[in-house]
Amino acid sequence: MGDLMFEPEYNRHMPDDGKTPFVNLNKMLNVVEADFDKESLKQFMQRKIDVNDIAEQRVDAKTKEKIGKDLAAAYVVVKSGGRIQFAGMDRWIEKKGSHIPLPNHNIPNLKLQVADLTGSSIRYEGLAFLEGTSIKMLILRDCQYIDDFCLSRLYKISNTLEFLDISGCTLVTDNGLAALCKLRNLKGLRINDLPNAGNKALIAAYLLDENPELNVLGVDLPLDHDKEMPETSPEESGQYSDSSTNSSNKPPT
Amino acid sequence: MGKFFKESISKMFSLKEEIPRSTDLVIVGGGLVGSAVAFFVAHKQTNREREIMVIERDPMYTTASSSLSAGGIRHQFSVTENVQMSMFTTKFLRNIKFFLGLIDQPPPDVQFNHQGYLFLATPEKAEKLEELVKMQKYLGAEVEMFSAEMLKQRFPWLNIDGIEAGSLGLNGEGWFDPHSLLAALKQRNIGLGVRYIDAEVIGFTKKLSAPETIGNQYVLASVISRDTDGDMFETNCHQVVNCAGPWAGQIGELAGMGTETGALSIPLPVVPRKRFIYAYHCHNGPGISTPLTVDITGTYFRREGLGGMYICGASPESEEEEPSIENLDVDYEFFNEKIWPRLAHRIPAFENIKLKSAWAGYYDYNVWDQNLIIGPHPVITNFLLANGMSGHGLQQSICVGNAISEMILNADTYTVDLSRFNFDRIIRREKILEDFIV
Numbered sequence: 131m132g133d134l135m136f137e138p139e140y141n142r143h144m145p146d147d148g149k150t151p152f153v154n155l156n157k158m159l160n161v162v163e164a165d166f167d168k169e170s171l172k173q174f175m176q177r178k179i180d181v182n183d184i185a186e187q188r189v190d191a192k193t194k195e196k197i198g199k200d201l202a203a204a205y206v207v208v209k210s211g212g213r214i215q216f217a218g219m220d221r222w223i224e225k226k227g228s229h230i231p232l233p234n235h236n237i238p239n240l241k242l243q244v245a246d247l248t249g250s251s252i253r254y255e256g257l258a259f260l261e262g263t264s265i266k267m268l269i270l271r272d273c274q275y276i277d278d279f280c281l282s283r284l285y286k287i288s289n290t291l292e293f294l295d296i297s298g299c300t301l302v303t304d305n306g307l308a309a310l311c312k313l314r315n316l317k318g319l320r321i322n323d324l325p326n327a328g329n330k331a332l333i334a335a336y337l338l339d340e341n342p343e344l345n346v347l348g349v350d351l352p353l354d355h356d357k358e359m360p361e362t363s364p365e366e367s368g369q370y371s372d373s374s375t376n377s378s379n380k381p382p383t
Numbered sequence: 384m385g386k387f388f389k390e391s392i393s394k395m396f397s398l399k400e401e402i403p404r405s406t407d408l409v410i411v412g413g414g415l416v417g418s419a420v421a422f423f424v425a426h427k428q429t430n431r432e433r434e435i436m437v438i439e440r441d442p443m444y445t446t447a448s449s450s451l452s453a454g455g456i457r458h459q460f461s462v463t464e465n466v467q468m469s470m471f472t473t474k475f476l477r478n479i480k481f482f483l484g485l486i487d488q489p490p491p492d493v494q495f496n497h498q499g500y501l502f503l504a505t506p507e508k509a510e511k512l513e514e515l516v517k518m519q520k521y522l523g524a525e526v527e528m529f530s531a532e533m534l535k536q537r538f539p540w541l542n543i544d545g546i547e548a549g550s551l552g553l554n555g556e557g558w559f560d561p562h563s564l565l566a567a568l569k570q571r572n573i574g575l576g577v578r579y580i581d582a583e584v585i586g587f588t589k590k591l592s593a594p595e596t597i598g599n600q601y602v603l604a605s606v607i608s609r610d611t612d613g614d615m616f617e618t619n620c621h622q623v624v625n626c627a628g629p630w631a632g633q634i635g636e637l638a639g640m641g642t643e644t645g646a647l648s649i650p651l652p653v654v655p656r657k658r659f660i661y662a663y664h665c666h667n668g669p670g671i672s673t674p675l676t677v678d679i680t681g682t683y684f685r686r687e688g689l690g691g692m693y694i695c696g697a698s699p700e701s702e703e704e705e706p707s708i709e710n711l712d713v714d715y716e717f718f719n720e721k722i723w724p725r726l727a728h729r730i731p732a733f734e735n736i737k738l739k740s741a742w743a744g745y746y747d748y749n750v751w752d753q754n755l756i757i758g759p760h761p762v763i764t765n766f767l768l769a770n771g772m773s774g775h776g777l778q779q780s781i782c783v784g785n786a787i788s789e790m791i792l793n794a795d796t797y798t799v800d801l802s803r804f805n806f807d808r809i810i811r812r813e814k815i816l817e818d819f820i821v
Contacts, residue, residue, distance in 0.1 A: 169486045172486050282554050309496075311672035
């Protein structure tokens with residue numbers, strides 16, 4: 131019953147015969163009144179894109195069961211244009227054209243460790259891939275659909291997540307940054323270019339109060355804060371590999 | 384002749400719009416519930432087939448419960464539909480850009496704080512709490528049980544004396560600014576053609592809808608309202624929805640509830656109940672991860688903003704202690720004697736606080752069983768009720784609005800089945816009781 135709500139589903143496979151139970155929901159979410167002016171058409175197209183993205187970014191339970199949570203998660207990331215690293219492997223895996231170079235059967239002990247979704251259109255619903263994984267590093271740079279609710283959902287990997295980059299996610303506000311308090315094992319956080327988070331320095335200070343191990347990058351901490359800033363950022367010293375500043379493809383230690 | 388002259392003059396020179404003489408759907412009350420009902424009907428209907436009129440007597444919402452609410456939203460309830468209703472509201476807020484956003488404008492920001500709710504339990508209540516958490520998780524709520532020790536580790540500011548366990552909302556719970564949501568709803572509604580009328584409903588006209596042999600069934604034929612100038616208007620209508628919040632009982636009475644015999648002899652059991660919220664500052668108080676915490680005594684608090692401010696409150700412990708509803712004056716003795724000592728015991732940092740301000744608002748209190756009453760009245764068949772949420776109106780408003788729209792638009796199925804909550808249970812003297820009342 132929990133799934134029966136408002137989940138915007140692109141019902142390619144559902145008959146629209148007026149009798150199946152999801153018709154009401156889908157009518158509400160998939161169809162916008164077709165006024166033929168520029169604004170309505172824009173809204174209509176955006177809704178089609180939204181619905182399509184969400185359909186593309188989900189994995190059904192049967193597939194997850196067959197290939198395992200980590201591999202299913204890897205599929206979502208790579209299919210969305212991102213790249214991943216498994217634990218113990220030294221290279222990035224990403225889409226080659228339309229081919230996804232991932233196995234389609236379960237491989238025991240395969241752990242997804244790094245997911246880089248820079249510039250992707252990953253959605254709140256798409257982040258379901260995090261469930262049951264032990265991702266250590268998550269890059270959500272320049273993701274135009276990542277908002278406060280998405281950041282709250284990251285609690286799913288709070289046990290293992292050590293580095294998060296949400297630079298350039300313009301929808302993120304102060305309240306989204308505050309939600310990162312749930313990432314209790316976080317060691318590195320990059321928050322450059324967040325135009326809608328006006329108080330990010332203050333919130334960073336509050337996060338540091340609760341998690342002294344945290345390194346926050348991309349913000350000038352308040353002058354009276356008693357935490358000493360390191361001489362070089364962990365990125366420059368090579369502690370965390372990052373696609374834009376470090377050309378070597380080493381996974382984090 | 385004088386009145387006609389006055390009307391012509393006012394038409395020529397003032398911007399005052401006349402209250403329409405007829406409409407399809409009348410919504411009594413323009414707060415969160417009324418605006419949500421208007422929104423879903425307007426959003427879902429095609430080609431504006433129903434004219435919608437919202438009648439609100441307090442257009443600046445100065446005493447509206449919607450504006451005065453603490454703003455909390457949680458999924459931790461003991462009644463399954465209550466869990467589903469607020470989960471629905473969370474999903475709506477997450478998709479607010481789609482529903483209420485305007486193209487090329489930033490999405491409406493309701494300032495949603497995602498820190499969740501924390502309910503504390505004594506050893507006697509801990510097992511029951513665990514069962515309820517299981518039920519909530521089954522419905523899809525993201526809630527987790529924590530032992531007292533785990534809570535102490537996670538929230539060092541907490542005094543776990545007398546606490547065995549707690550349940551914490553991990554995602555989708557928290558608090559937000561109700562007025563922003565109301566403003567966004569109203570703006571979108573007006574864009575969808577909904578009329579907001581600044582007037583007070585003072586009566587209805589009824590007519591029989593079925594032959595007397597079957598038993599009297601009425602419909603409300605028109606609504607009589609008085610605008611801010613004191614002029615009275617009559618508006619013919621097809622359906623009326625009672626979204627009058629704390630004053631729903633009065634509107635019910637105007638419609639005939641509690642006046643005649645049979646099913647009409649039962650009044651709508653919703654009355655205003657005053658609740659206080661106190662805002663205070665604490666220098667080294669609980670940090671940014673602090674959830675809206677509800678103590679075993681029923682006292683609650685949450686962070687407010689980023690400057691060391693917090694708000695708190697509690698419901699009175701018994702009927703005798705209920706404050707007078709005559710006005711919205713604040714009782715500071717209640718804070719000093721009942722709330723502060725309990726807060727300070729549970730959170731030692733709150734021994735040193737500075738009370739900054741306080742305000743009061745009304746719960747739309749269902750004296751029967753403190754739960755929603757929704758659906759058409761059995762005798763006044765075009766009179767829909769959406770009342771009595773008893774302090775949960777904010778978090779249930781969106782779902783209630785959607786549910787009413789499904790009834791009005793004759794949906795094939797209901798997104799959340801609220802048929803249990805119809806007025807019949809009042810007639811049959813059955814109660815649906817919620818354990819987690821705050």
